[in-house]
Amino acid sequence: MANAGGTSTFIIILTRDSVRTDRRTITMKQTYISEVAAHAGESVTIKGWLYNVRSSGKLMFLEIRDGSGIIQGILPKNAVPEAVWELAGTLTQESSVIVTGTPREHPKRPGTFELDVAEIELVQLAQEYPITPKEHGVEFLMDHRHLWLRSKRQHAILRVRHEIIRAVRDFFDNDGFILADTPVLTPAACEGTTTLFEVDYFGDEKAFLTQSGQLYNEATAAALGKTYCFGPTFRAEKSKTRRHLTEFWMVEPEVAYAELDDVMTLAERFLSFVVQRVLENRQEELKVLERDTAKLAAIVPPFPRLQYDDAVKMLQQGHADGKVENFFEWGGDFGAPDETFISGQFDKPVMVHRYPAQIKAFYMEEDPTRSDLALCVDVLAPEGYGEIIGGGQRMQSYDKLISRIAEHHLPREAFEWYLDLRKYGSVPHAGFGMGIERCVTWVCGLDHVRETIPFPRMLNRLRP
RNA sequence: UGCGAUGUAGCUCAGUGGUAGAGCAACCGCCUGUUAAGCGGAUGGUCGCAGGUUCGAAUCCUGCCAUCGCAGCCA
Numbered sequence: 178m179a180n181a182g183g184t185s186t187f188i189i190i191l192t193r194d195s196v197r198t199d200r201r202t203i204t205m206k207q208t209y210i211s212e213v214a215a216h217a218g219e220s221v222t223i224k225g226w227l228y229n230v231r232s233s234g235k236l237m238f239l240e241i242r243d244g245s246g247i248i249q250g251i252l253p254k255n256a257v258p259e260a261v262w263e264l265a266g267t268l269t270q271e272s273s274v275i276v277t278g279t280p281r282e283h284p285k286r287p288g289t290f291e292l293d294v295a296e297i298e299l300v301q302l303a304q305e306y307p308i309t310p311k312e313h314g315v316e317f318l319m320d321h322r323h324l325w326l327r328s329k330r331q332h333a334i335l336r337v338r339h340e341i342i343r344a345v346r347d348f349f350d351n352d353g354f355i356l357a358d359t360p361v362l363t364p365a366a367c368e369g370t371t372t373l374f375e376v377d378y379f380g381d382e383k384a385f386l387t388q389s390g391q392l393y394n395e396a397t398a399a400a401l402g403k404t405y406c407f408g409p410t411f412r413a414e415k416s417k418t419r420r421h422l423t424e425f426w427m428v429e430p431e432v433a434y435a436e437l438d439d440v441m442t443l444a445e446r447f448l449s450f451v452v453q454r455v456l457e458n459r460q461e462e463l464k465v466l467e468r469d470t471a472k473l474a475a476i477v478p479p480f481p482r483l484q485y486d487d488a489v490k491m492l493q494q495g496h497a498d499g500k501v502e503n504f505f506e507w508g509g510d511f512g513a514p515d516e517t518f519i520s521g522q523f524d525k526p527v528m529v530h531r532y533p534a535q536i537k538a539f540y541m542e543e544d545p546t547r548s549d550l551a552l553c554v555d556v557l558a559p560e561g562y563g564e565i566i567g568g569g570q571r572m573q574s575y576d577k578l579i580s581r582i583a584e585h586h587l588p589r590e591a592f593e594w595y596l597d598l599r600k601y602g603s604v605p606h607a608g609f610g611m612g613i614e615r616c617v618t619w620v621c622g623l624d625h626v627r628e629t630i631p632f633p634r635m636l637n638r639l640r641p
Numbered sequence: 642u643g644c645g646a647u648g649u650a651g652c653u654c655a656g657u658g659g660u661a662g663a664g665c666a667a668c669c670g671c672c673u674g675u676u677a678a679g680c681g682g683a684u685g686g687u688c689g690c691a692g693g694u695u696c697g698a699a700u701c702c703u704g705c706c707a708u709c710g711c712a713g714c715c716a
Contacts, residue, residue, distance in 0.1 A: 229677085236673035253673065270666095284674075305651080309666050310677045312653055316708065372714090389716090414714050415642075427716060513712075555716095567716060612716030626716095637708075 210246035213280040213290050222277045223248065223292065227268050229310055237265055239294065241276055247329070250276055250294040261297055273300035322632060323641045333462035334628050337455055338617045344454035345428050348447055349405045354430060357397035357404040359390030364591065372413040386411035389610060392595050394431035395571055398606055399598055405430040415636050419625040420563060422614055424634035431608030437552040437570045440607040441528050444556055444566055445480040448526055452476040455620055468622040472524070472560065480525050485532045488519050510536045513563060520557040530554040539581040542570040554609070562619040568609020575599035
C-alpha cells in the first residue's frame with residue numbers, strides 16, 4: 178500500500194491476489210445497506226464483507242453485509258464482464274469487498290431488496306473463516322468472539338443493547354437527572370461483602386475496582402439533587418451461572434428527598450420506558466431473536482409490589498402445593514429458584530420490598546414501623562429472569578449509620594467522607610442500580626448474559 | 642468451593658471390548674432463483690493426558706487436566 182500524497186493517485190496493491198484498485202473506486206460514495214430501498218433503480222456502491230455465497234451454475238448469490246444490514250447480490254454470468262464473474266468465483270467468506278450495483282425489490286419477497294451486481298472490487302481475500310454458516314458450540318464461538326460479533330444474531334443483540342442504553346440515558350436526561358459518574362478505582366469495599374478485584378496503586382496502596390457507584394452517588398445527589406452514574410462494575414465472585422459476569426455495566430440513579438415508594442415508582446416508570454422504546458425501534462432485531470413481543474408489550478406501570486413477608490408466604494404456599502422444592506424460612510435471602518417462582522406468579526416485573534435488614538447492606542434505611550426490616554426493593558424480571566434491579570432508601574441518621582458500620586465490622590475511617598453526608602444536611606434519599614446485561618438478556622429473551630456484551634468477562638473467560 | 646455432565650477430524654456429533662465413522666467447512670467438478678442451497682468426487686485422526694486390566698481399549702478401572710451446567714454470592 179502506497180500513498181503518493183495529496184490528491185494524486187492512491188494505489189492499493191493486494192499481493193495475496195494481485196488485485197489493484199485506484200482511488201476512484203475506493204473513494205466512491207458509499208451507500209449503506211439499510212438505505213438501499215431509497216435508491217432502487219440507481220447505481221449504488223456498498224462497502225462491506227462477504228457473508229455467504231451460494232452458486233447455481235451460471236448464477237451466483239452473494240450475501241454482503243456492511244454492519245447496517247445484509248443484502249443479497251445477484252450475479253448472472255452473462256450479465257457482467259468475464260473478469261467480474263471470475264473474481265466472484267474466488268471470493269471467500271468474510272472477504273472485504275466493494276460492490277457496485279442496482280437495488281431492486283426481491284421478486285418473491287416484497288419489501289426486501291436485492292442488488293443486481295455490476296462490479297466487484299476485492300479489498301482483501303479472507304483466509305479460511307473459522308465460523309461457518311453451520312452450527313457451532315458456545316465455547317468455540319466465545320473463543321472467536323471477535324469474529325462471532327459479525328453474525329446476524331449478535332448484530333441483533335448488540336443493537337438492542339445499544340437501544341436500551343440510549344433509552345436509559347434519555348429517560349434520566351429527560352427527567353432532570355444529572356450524569357455524575359463515579360470512580361472505577363476505589364480505596365475500599367463499598368459493602369464489604371463481596372470479593373473485589375485488587376489493583377496495585379503505585380506500590381504503597383491497594384486500590385479496588387468498583388463494585389457499585391452508590392456511595393459516591395449519595396454525595397452527588399446531595400450536591401445536584403437527582404443524579405445517575407453509568408459505567409462498568411466489577412465483581413470478583415467466582416460465580417459460574419448464566420446470570421453472572423465479572424465485568425458488567427450498571428446504571429445507578431440516586432434521588433435526594435426521595436423515599437422507598439418514590440424509587441419504586443421511578444423504577445417502574447424507568448423499566449417501562451426502556452422496554453417500550455425497544456419495542457418501538459427494534460422490531461426487526463426482536464424478530465431475529467424470535468422474542469415473544471406480546472410479553473414485552475405488557476411491561477407498563479404499575480408493577481405489582483410485594484412485601485418480603487408476603488413473598489415468603491407465597492413461597493411457603495408453593496412448597497405446600499409441591500411447586501417449590503425447599504421450604505423457605507423467613508429471614509433468608511431468595512435463591513435463584515425462589516426468585517423464578519415468585520416472578521412466575523406475575524406477567525410484569527415484581528417489586529419485592531422490605532427484606533429483613535440482617536441480610537441487606539449496612540447503608541439500608543430501616544422501616545420506621547418494623548426496625549427489623551430494611552426499606553429496600555428488588556425488581557424481579559418476569560419469565561424467570563430474576564433480579565435486574567436492586568435498591569432502596571439510604572440510612573439518614575448519623576448515629577444509626579455509625580452503629581451499622583460497627584455491626585458489619587467495617588473500618589469506620591474508610592467511611593468518614595460518607596458519614597459527612599449525614600453531618601451536613603442529611604436528608605431522606607434513595608436510589609437503585611440496574612444491571613444492563615441482565616436487562617438486555619431479559620428483553621432479548623436469551624438464556625445467558627454472555628452474549629449481551631461485546632467481550633464478556635467471566636470466571637474462566639478473560640479472552641479475547 | 643460443592644453436586645452433575647462432557648472431552649473422538651477445522652466445526653457439530655455418532656461409535657460400550659475386535660480394522661476410526663457421519664454431516665458440514667476447506668479442495669476439485671456439476672447446476673440460471675438460491676436462502677444453513679443442492680448433487681458427485683477426493684482429502685482429513687496422538688479418540689484430553691498419564692498409568693492400569695486384557696490376546697486386544699475410543700470403549701473397563703484409577704489419577705490428573707480442561708470445559709460446561711446447576712447451586713452459593715449478586716445486578
